[in-house]
Amino acid sequence: MIKFKNKKKLGQHFLINETIAKSISNTFDGRDNVLEIGPGMGILTKYVTNNTSKLILIEIDPDCVKHLNNIYSDIKIINDDILKINLNNLFDSNFSIISNLPYNISSQVFFKILESRNLIDNFTFMLQKEVGVRICSKPCKKTYGILSVLIQIYFDVQYVFDVDSVEFNPPPRVMSCVIKGNRNKRSDIGVSFSFLKNIVKNSFQNRRKTLRNSLKNLNLPNDFTSKKIFSRRAEQLDLDEFIWLSKKIKFLKQ
Known part of the structure; x- marks a missing residue:
């Protein structure tokens, strides 16, 4: 060789x-x-x-x-x-x-x-x-x-x-x-890849904190962040939940 x-x-x-x-x-x-x-x-x-x-x-x-x-x-x-x-x-x-x-x-x-x-x-x-x-x-x-x-x-x-x-x-x-x-078969998940990446990165920026704290910088409405999912940490969410979260935040930001 x-x-x-x-x-x-x-x-x-x-x-x-x-x-x-x-x-x-x-x-x-x-x-x-x-x-x-x-x-x-x-x-x-x-x-x-x-x-x-x-x-x-x-x-x-x-x-x-x-x-x-x-x-x-x-x-x-x-x-x-x-x-x-x-x-x-x-x-x-x-x-x-x-x-x-x-x-x-x-x-x-x-x-x-x-x-x-x-x-x-x-x-x-x-x-x-x-x-x-x-x-x-x-x-x-x-x-x-x-x-x-x-x-x-x-x-x-x-x-x-x-x-x-x-x-x-x-x-x-x-x-x-x-x-x-x-x-896999996922193509259009309802948000752009850059938007999804931003949400996922923000969610994991403080692993020990709940999503309510990790995503605080996005200034989301209180009636949305009061949902149960925001009491969990990013590592507890599955793929479909991250997609759902990204789509909801995109809708709120429109």
Whole structure:
């Protein structure tokens, strides 16, 4: 295997276990249009390319891009920062995403995915275990939070398996995991994504406080905040309750 010196500023931890790479590929549901984020040296790419009709790679490291171009001359490889790419312009139709996500941008990538949610059929990600647990968490758990709600409103998520730090070079200081998500049937929930995100973020800004206190800055009418739901904390609300809450607040703000 060709060795690269990892670039700390890019949060690089190269997966070196071929068995795990194949297992990740086997859990991936993408078959037609596929985007791989941060392919690195291509340990996942070689398994993905055999099962897809169109594959695009986005890699920020020019050294990795040079290596990938030498192997995959027929695959489109974009040397850029995924956070600066408009995902809506990559394919002519819906697509799937697979990635060994850099730990330092994983949350940002998920928010970017949510912006293009109606074009993304499914995803399979290896990422920091702590983040994966939060994304897949259910109400009334300490790990249930902003990402849990926003991702699960639009995607049915599944925690697949753990990946030990020894499977990477260099080994990260934390455990990793693999999660997957499939776009569910929710499309128009009655509010924009930006409005929903604002309500969810405000609700969780003080986890120990009730919604009545967390959403005080929205200046909602007393007859509305006197409802029982406002006596609960954000972590106690399920997805449908967050949607209901957002729609009601939008109506009151019109």
